Amino acid sequence: MVIAPAVVSPGLDLESSFTQLLQGFGLSPGAAHLLWLPLPMLLVLVAAVVGVLVNVWLERKISAAVQQRIGPEYAGALGILQPMADGLKLLFKEDIIPARADGLLFTLGPVLVLVPVILSWLVVPFGQHLLISNVGVGIFLWISLSSIQPIGLLMAGYASNNKYSLLGGLRAAAQSISYEIPLALAVLAIVMMSNSLSTVDIVNQQTGAGILSWNIWRQPVGFLIFWICALAECERLPFDLPEAEEELVAGYQTEYSGMKFALFYLGSYINLVLSALLVAVLYLGGWGFPLPVEWIVGLTGQSVDAPLVQVITATTGIVMTVLKAYLLVFFAILLRWTVPRVRIDQLLDLGWKFLLPIALVNLLVTAGLKLAFPAFFGG
Amino acid sequence: MFGFLKKVGDYTRDAVGAANYLTQGLSVTFDHLRRRPITVQYPYEKLIPSERYRGRIHYEFDKCIACEVCVRVCPINLPVVDWVMNKATKKKELRNYSIDFGVCIFCGNCVEYCPTNCLSMTEEYELAAFDRHSLNYDNIALGRLPTSVSSDPAVTPLRELAYLPKGEMDPHGVDPTRPRAGQLPAQVLETLPKAAAAAATTAPAAEETNG
Numbered sequence: 001m002v003i004a005p006a007v008v009s010p011g012l013d014l015e016s017s018f019t020q021l022l023q024g025f026g027l028s029p030g031a032a033h034l035l036w037l038p039l040p041m042l043l044v045l046v047a048a049v050v051g052v053l054v055n056v057w058l059e060r061k062i063s064a065a066v067q068q069r070i071g072p073e074y075a076g077a078l079g080i081l082q083p084m085a086d087g088l089k090l091l092f093k094e095d096i097i098p099a100r101a102d103g104l105l106f107t108l109g110p111v112l113v114l115v116p117v118i119l120s121w122l123v124v125p126f127g128q129h130l131l132i133s134n135v136g137v138g139i140f141l142w143i144s145l146s147s148i149q150p151i152g153l154l155m156a157g158y159a160s161n162n163k164y165s166l167l168g169g170l171r172a173a174a175q176s177i178s179y180e181i182p183l184a185l186a187v188l189a190i191v192m193m194s195n196s197l198s199t200v201d202i203v204n205q206q207t208g209a210g211i212l213s214w215n216i217w218r219q220p221v222g223f224l225i226f227w228i229c230a231l232a233e234c235e236r237l238p239f240d241l242p243e244a245e246e247e248l249v250a251g252y253q254t255e256y257s258g259m260k261f262a263l264f265y266l267g268s269y270i271n272l273v274l275s276a277l278l279v280a281v282l283y284l285g286g287w288g289f290p291l292p293v294e295w296i297v298g299l300t301g302q303s304v305d306a307p308l309v310q311v312i313t314a315t316t317g318i319v320m321t322v323l324k325a326y327l328l329v330f331f332a333i334l335l336r337w338t339v340p341r342v343r344i345d346q347l348l349d350l351g352w353k354f355l356l357p358i359a360l361v362n363l364l365v366t367a368g369l370k371l372a373f374p375a376f377f378g379g
Numbered sequence: 380m381f382g383f384l385k386k387v388g389d390y391t392r393d394a395v396g397a398a399n400y401l402t403q404g405l406s407v408t409f410d411h412l413r414r415r416p417i418t419v420q421y422p423y424e425k426l427i428p429s430e431r432y433r434g435r436i437h438y439e440f441d442k443c444i445a446c447e448v449c450v451r452v453c454p455i456n457l458p459v460v461d462w463v464m465n466k467a468t469k470k471k472e473l474r475n476y477s478i479d480f481g482v483c484i485f486c487g488n489c490v491e492y493c494p495t496n497c498l499s500m501t502e503e504y505e506l507a508a509f510d511r512h513s514l515n516y517d518n519i520a521l522g523r524l525p526t527s528v529s530s531d532p533a534v535t536p537l538r539e540l541a542y543l544p545k546g547e548m549d550p551h552g553v554d555p556t557r558p559r560a561g562q563l564p565a566q567v568l569e570t571l572p573k574a575a576a577a578a579a580t581t582a583p584a585a586e587e588t589n590g
Contacts, residue, residue, distance in 0.1 A: 066408050070416045334412075338404040354394075 052269040056083035090262035105159035110263035112152030116145040127317035138199040150176035160255035168251025172242035178351035183229035185359035189366040193378035203286030211290040230275035237336035280324035287317030428502040435503040438521035442497035449489035481514035
């Protein structure tokens with residue numbers, strides 16, 4: 001079931017095509033590479049920000065629909081420019097650092113929250129070669145990067161010199177730490193099945209039989225654990241204790257305004273999109289179409305390596321990944337208006353007493369099944 | 380051993396129950412997605428105030444006899460009736476009349492008791508002001524009629540739920556000529572037999588004369 005990288009056609013490799021093109025103009029390989037470098041960075045930033053804008057718009061519109069309201073309507077058609085207006089407003093607002101706050105930590109906090117989240121986009125694949133870097137430890141990189149975030153939150157909470165901020169920061173740290181473990185264990189079960197930490201290999205292992213080979217059928221419990229933990233990591237509504245407005249004003253964000261607040265805002269939404277993308281990659285077959293693309297291509301009598309076919313498969317890959325991710329985002333938004341916020345003790349109970357044992361059992365069962373049925377659970 | 384198994388069983392049952400409740404809740408929120416918004420987009424759309432709506436009070440200076448009944452029935456003696464006795468004609472001469480709507484609670488007692496019906500309730504409810512003293516209306520301001528919601532060309536009037544035709548939940552796009560659900564008293568009278576109708580119309584009148 002696992003397709004070795006050598007078998008996969010070189011296909012759409014944008015980097016090599018780009019550098020070859022530049023070398024064709026007479027540039028040295030080094031210079032061509034240097035010119036290539038800013039493009040993926042820019043792409044990640046643009047993709048992340050556009051993802052957030054879409055996410056914010058969806059959040060506002062779906063929230064409105066659930067509550068039988070209209071939602072933003074006048075900024076652009078159907079209020080599509082509303083997130084832009086929100087962002088611009090924050091950009092132009094005064095950037096206040098409270099008098100008794102620790103200026104350096106106060107500034108560093110939001111940066112430390114945002115940077116790892118954007119960095120994690122490196123490992124999100126939209127196709128066989130459509131990712132920034134196919135690091136061997138892909139998914140592990142994401143897990144380790146996501147544990148930098150609570151440091152930033154704690155920093156922001158502590159530096160604000162405000163009791164609500166401090167409590168919010170402490171809660172955020174406690175929450176992130178306790179939900180990271182079941183999250184990592186759920187990922188570990190997947191990794192065990194696909195014999196690789198690389199996100200591309202994880203998706204390739206799910207492409208055999210279309211929708212039937214997706215990991216969600218083999219790891220339903222892992223999927224639920226991962227989704228719950230991802231919501232908790234993103235501080236989405238059943239678990240948004242760090243910024244519980246009824247008790248903590250806005251948690252660690254209380255003293256923030258202007259662009260620094262926007263960084264937190266951006267960070268939390270990028271994190272949501274990222275988590276949804278990773279759920280899609282780990283459990284819903286990543287860029288895979290519900291029917292295997294190879295079958296469809298074979299039916300139409302085309303070669304998989306034909307340029308047009310490759311462009312089409314790459315496009316469907318991107319569309320499928322984004323579609324799956326936004327389906328999950330929609331689910332998260334719906335969940336936001338369905339479930340009430342848990343208490344802090346319930347939150348920690350759920351993390352340590354429920355998800356952790358279940359995740360361990362899941363890992364154990366997966367290991368057993370892998371030994372018993374290597375054909376279905378990755379040999 | 381069995382104790383442990385029972386614990387695991389209870390745990391599983393709890394988890395399944397929680398999942399069940401969660402799906403029930405999700406189905407409720409999901410169902411709301413397909414319902415139409417009930418929003419009334421306020422400055423452009425306004426609800427028609429219900430009949431007997433107690434809005435800003437209208438006052439007709441020429442009808443007023445300066446009896447001050449309105450002041451007596453007012454819970455806080457709010458209306459200011461400024462009159463002088465004309466010694467020659469031996470009659471009260473009204474100079475000014477004012478009500479401070481920043482203080483008024485719109486109970487309608489003054490309207491109820493005014494012997495000459497010079498006070499009445501309007502449908503006006505947009506009384507927001509930058510300075511509360513500007514809400515102290517004198518007899519000129521009290522005499523102005525508000526723009527009614529249904530005659531204002533800039534506003535789409537919407538009917539409240541009780542005034543909608545039967546089966547309609549959303550006021551948007553409902554034909555204004557369609558009658559509301561139920562019957563008005565006059566329509567009920569038409570359905571009654573002649574004798575009963577006559578009795579029904581005379582009875583309240585008789586009551587009034589007796590009382």
